[in-house]
Amino acid sequence: MSTTERPRILVVGGGYVGLYAAKRIMKKMRYGEATVTVVDPRSYMTYQPFLPEVAAGSISPRHVVVPLRRVLPKAEVLTGRVTSIDQDRKVAVVTPLVGEAYELPFDYLVIALGAVSRTFPIPGLAEQGIGMKGVEEGIGLRNHVLEQLDKAESTTDEDVRRKALTFVFVGGGFAGAETIGEVEDMARDAAKYYSTIKREDMRFILVDAADKILPEVGPKLGTWGKEHLESRGIEIYLNTSMDSCVDGRVVLKNGLEVDSNTIVWTAGVKPNPVLARYGLPLGPRGHVDAQPTLQVTGTDYIWAAGDNAQVPDVAARKAGVENAWCPPNAQHALRQAKVLGDNVISGMRGFPQHEYSHSNKGAVAGLGLHKGVAMIVMGKTKIKLKGRLAWYMHRGYHGMAMPTWNRKIRVFADWTLGMFLKREVVSLGALETPREEFYEAAKPAPAPAAAAAPAQKAKAS
Template sequence: MKTQRILVVGAGHVGLYAALRLSKKLGSREAEVVVVDPQPHMTYQPFLPEAAAGNISPRHSVVPLRRELRKCHIVAGTVTRVEHARKTATVQPIIGPAREIPYDHIVVAPGAVSRTLPIPGLREHGIGFKTIGEAIYLRNHVLDRLDVAAATADPETRRSALTFVFVGGGYAGIEALAEMEDMARDALKYYPELKAEDMRWVLVEATQRVLPEVDRDMGAYTVEVLLKRGMDIRLDTRLESCVDGLVKLSDGDAFRADTIVWTAGVKPSPMLDNTDLPRDERRRVTCLPTLQVVDGDTVVEGAWSAGDCAAVPDLTGPPGAFCSPSAQHAVRQASRLADNIRAVIRGREPVEYKHKHAGSVASLGLHKGVAQVYGIKLKGLPAWFMHRTYHMSRIPSLNRKVRVVVDWTLAFFLRREVVALGQLHDPREEFLEATPRLDADSRA
């Protein structure tokens, strides 16, 4: 029997879990698993708010691919084209010429990117919250703004520095807003020049509710908690412009802000535009419940997809429903997908993916949370504890579980780190200033 090559595009929740399971369940003579991703790690995105707030070390919220996928072949690069008609993918390595990788099966799992809108000034002044780099940047930026506010004598500069705007009231936006406000409030202990009332935290949400994944009463409770903490919650409101840091909202309000965080949804990776795979009106790869790619009524042999970039029918929902783009579905889809590829390679029929959404948990800062799991609703400390317990159990590898638990344990006894390391974002600036320029005559 010929050894099958399985190409995994992307090493997010779907890619990492699928590759790990395939490498464990298939022998080396049955299949070779090749994983292509430009990053050397998988980011466990539910931990980004805690990493940004300093509750855990940022490096503990990522899983190194080469350590976890030791039986797989890792290619550090970007898939720039997929020609499934030829069963060939074009890969651009980090350095060097592009190369083609032939395959027998392909797992298309590049994930999603921020779904932005053509809002004036957003490209220049906004930042997303989907990567570990963005989380680290946001942490350093918020702490840096506190330094700016404490040092300046200009009221307008201080007001702008201490205004933080988060656009999007889903889980990413709510958790990022709550955790960063919690961190900044802790940091103010070291800034006698500033008071908590000087800070302004604004949430802008285009719909009339937050946390759409839970019942309305839980969303209302979340808004109530945030309002009690002095936050400015703008529902049924849109960001219309932020040119030069001047935020203009659809309700007519306008103010300056140095920090604008965009968390208003995601869309499938634009990498899919360079494939010949079928997609739906939302640009997702069309799939069967077996996670096989389907073109109309025809199965695309050897092509598989799952996660944020895939339209996977939800067999537990009403007709026409699709699985939500959540880590809960992605991890389970990855396991089913890997088992189905193994079944096909061994001449058996694939099995349909079916999972009823268990619910959702969210952190609202240290010791605060909201949860709705299997119909059970929790608030405050119990919900926060459930949030931590659930995600600690889900992050891949024992190594990362232990490190995260150690971080949390130390946080009970030691104060949170609230120092900005802004030079991380431009480490050569000081060296460039210290190094004299060479004009054309001196070089000659």
């Protein structure tokens, strides 16, 4: 970390908003006008809409992450966490990956921490659940599912086999529906290479407390998505929730009980809990209370956007929707980041702030290879698509929304190769414990029993 006499713009979080806001600020900033510092516990940004395709093996995991230092070469990128903020002194406490925490002064502050998985105190969830917020979880889920097929193939115990081939997904929004659609697609392909496993031997279960899935695309497309998943043999239970999953024994509120080694939790997100330690005004659900200008309420030097911010939806309110807030999706995050970056520059130079206003352009969702739903909003007209055409819309939109041309090209290359080559169905679960085999080879061998006997007699005498 360098010291500087220039004003410091501290960006807390290197996700979608943090990355794009920092890029925008440095693009608009005059040479030497300020120092931009980005703090995040990871040195890369993850494009989360592609995690289901990572779990299915359609995209290489490295291609959905963007290295911050490469994309922000003129910024300070610190790998650590901002654990507290003193607004009176304008100082943040940074806890690095190693070493002691230190204070970092700032002049302007951007809160872009994003969100974390929203969980509940369900017995067994912390021990058994698999989230879908990071690329590590996407890779882990893929390896885990393929390992379950290996287990089922190698055992003659029917209970062990049934538990390995039962997959439970909790949450029917974008993340849950897309993930179960992609993973079921992958498992169906993988089963072709196992002599004793067929798709009919597997059990996929989707659970949601609401009365519908995919609410983001509207009721008609949501209903079609549900019927489509059910036509593929996926069981969907609505208006219910999971009571417990201790040791893989899944108990649903509707009375259903199953044993499963795979419990994927995608039941929504919540703002990062660390926000409560920043002394910022928070909304009822823990979001930073922001104005239409993305300035934090009551301040003129702090901005917030993305999943961790409660931003009024100006366009929806003008259309007559009261108390409308911007939903937590990539569509708003990208556009908010640009307005935020411009407003930070304006704030530094004493110019007026601009309000963020964006009309919803629709939503797209992929449900596996060549399967999807899409709702495109053009003015007052809503175009609803399903099937292969919607899947093309899904890939086209998110492919172009992927940050940097480097990553865009790599993602489209993965898709192009996938048109001609069969899907990889190899499990690399050993990646999670790479030193285990070396440790077994390198640890001292136990002393032979014959050699140990004289030593024990000598000790006794």
